[in-house]
Amino acid sequence: ILAGLAWRTTVSGLVTRVRLGAAGILLAGLVVAAIDAPVTGGVAGALTLAAAVLSSLSLTTMLMAMMELTHQVVDHDVSVRAFTVYDVVASTSMQVGMFVAGFLVAASAGSGWPVDAYRLYLVVGAAAILATVTRAGWPGPRWTGRVHAHRPPAGGADAGEADADDGVDADREPAAAVAAGAAPAATGQAKARRAASEPGPARSQ
Secondary structure (H helix, E strand, O other): OHHHHHOOOOOOOHHHHHHHHHHHHHHHHHHHHHOOOOOOOHHHHHHHHHHHHHHHHHHHHHHHHHHHHHHHHOOHHHHHHHHHHHHHHHHHHHHHHHHHHHHHHHHHOOOOOOOOHHHHHHHHHHHHHHHHHHHOOOOOOOOOOEEOOOOOOOOOHHHOOOOHHHOEEOOOOHHHHHHHHHHHHHHHHHHHHHHHHOOHHHHHO
């Protein structure tokens, strides 16, 4: 809830939020790993609670930023499929992680290790998340991708389907779009100048 209330809309800062969230998860894992088990003192209990809050805030922020990034880069034509895959991967990963964690918690009960297997699992998993989001090649925002005009075929229903790319291509660079629009105008001006400089028959033609 706190992560949702603290969220502010941004475009360019989403990747930074993903990486900061991953760093917060790793920091929380390191704090938990450094606390002696079982937790008995008030200070250790407060640190454990603070680590849990930090981990939850960081994870929620990271997932919200990744969801927003997905909204920006997925074309609307494949959005249903993309977000279905997104949801399946996220939920399956969580279930597998909790399944493995249950065995590690059972194996860590009464362990004589300085850091038990479950807490090592938390630290290693958090480090893997941070490494992944740090090394990932993040795509730039594309927002709605292609904006289709949805015009009917010029020759009627028998003329076939209209080209879906007749609309505005939002992926075109502004400079390229300006150049594409300016080229015909420049060509027309050049022809007009040549016609004006030629003798009478050419000019009338």
